[in-house]
Amino acid sequence: MNRLETFGLIAAQAERGEIIFPTSVNAALRLQLALDDPDCHIENAIKLVLGEPQLAARTVALANSAAFNRNGEATVTNVRAAVMRIGYRSLQMLVASLVVRQFGSRIVNPLVRAKAEQLWQHTAHVAALAKVFALRVTLVNPDTALFAAIVHEVGGFYLLSRADEFPGLLDADPENWIQLCEEVVSREVMRKLAIPDTVMDAIQNLRSSLMGIPPASLLDTLLLANQFAPVQSPLALQAPAMPVHEETALDFVLDRATLGSVLQEAADEFQRLSAALLV
Template sequence: MNRLEAFGYIAAQAARGDMTFPTSVNAALRLQLALDDPNCHIEDAIKLVLAEPQLAARTVALANSAAFNRNGDAPITNARAAVMRVGYRSLQTLVASLVVRQFGTRIVDPAIRAKAERLWEHTAHVAALSQVIAKRVTFVNPDTAVFAAIMHEVGGFYLLSRADEFPGLLDEDPEKWSELCEDVVSREVLAKLSVPEPVRGAIEALRDAWLSMPPCTLLDTLILANQFSPVPSPLAAPVLDMPAHEDSVLDFVLDGDTLESILKESADEVKSMSTALLV
């Protein structure tokens, strides 16, 4: 099977909803679906966290990170207290990060694994930038912005998880890769993971999007976060570069001092959450 046939095969599977996820992803998805239910009781969430040891450990680590323990309180040592401290929205983001990361667990080829690690590094920076940009520029919900950022490359992670099956799949062709990832695989993976429609819409529109002026939407948040991420995606074609006239208009929204401050704050945010969410 040549590379184009492999692309077609994977895309056809995705279009049918026939996708293979690691077992650990299915466990995390059960919690994700429960958290999406407005009637989900805190005790039910705690039980589901405890049923997945890695998730329980990460939740405790997140609760003790600087992002949630800025006052230096005594460390939390159990999942129940951790869930209470971080809250549902942050728990959803943690679950999303675990889902995305689990796609890389079955990669055998060292080069593909390295590409997945680079993609995660990109995702981590986009997530931190999205949170800061949401708070200071676009004024969308910061939790939603982080969740969308964590999920925005999930199609690429899924394709990387299948690359061992199809030698040559990752030969350099960023335009074809981006088109397949964004138009077919990403859409179906997002649907399979029950990502809410507003978040799916922003992610699906990202590849060919134009920045609004002034930036005020979730999509604008993702565009800016990708634009200023110090680590570019190793998979996507450079389609998020803004034209020169947009760049000059953006100067009225983000002056040099503001941009420098945002980049510094996002770098600090990556470090503060690195022990739990972004590693």
């Protein structure tokens, strides 16, 4: 089977809903669906978190991280207190991060595993940047921006998880078949994960849209975050670097001093979240 046939097979499987999730993700998926229900009771959420030991441990770790315990409050030692401290939105972000990370957990090839780790580092930096750009520039909901950034490369993670089955899948790709296949896979994986339509639309339009001036949407937020992420996706076409001193349309919205402040704040946000998300 040649590479084009391989991409066609994976895309066709995705469109038929044949997305293969690691078994360890099942509890996280149940929790994701439950949290989407506006009537979800906290007792149900706690029960589902406890059903996945890794998620339970990360929930407690996140509650004790600098991102949620900046005032040095008492250390949280149980899931109930952790869920109460971080809230449902942050729990959704944590669940999403667990799901995308688990795609890489079954990769055997060390070169592919390295690509999965780079993709996760890229994702985490984009998430931190998206949250800060949402707060400081686009004024969209920062929790939504953070969540969207966490799942924006889910198609890439899924392709990496299939690379062991298809040697050569991630070889040099001048025809850009990887990204075409990833777009199909990403759409179907997000549907299976019940990602909200507004988030799906922003992610699906990332590669084909220009940023609005002034940037004011979730899509603009993700475009900004990807543009300034210090770690690039290993699956993306390399865009030419922005000249440091060249004026752009963005300069009329965000001066250099403010941009420097935003990037530093995002770096700090990355460090605050990394202990809970990157383990």
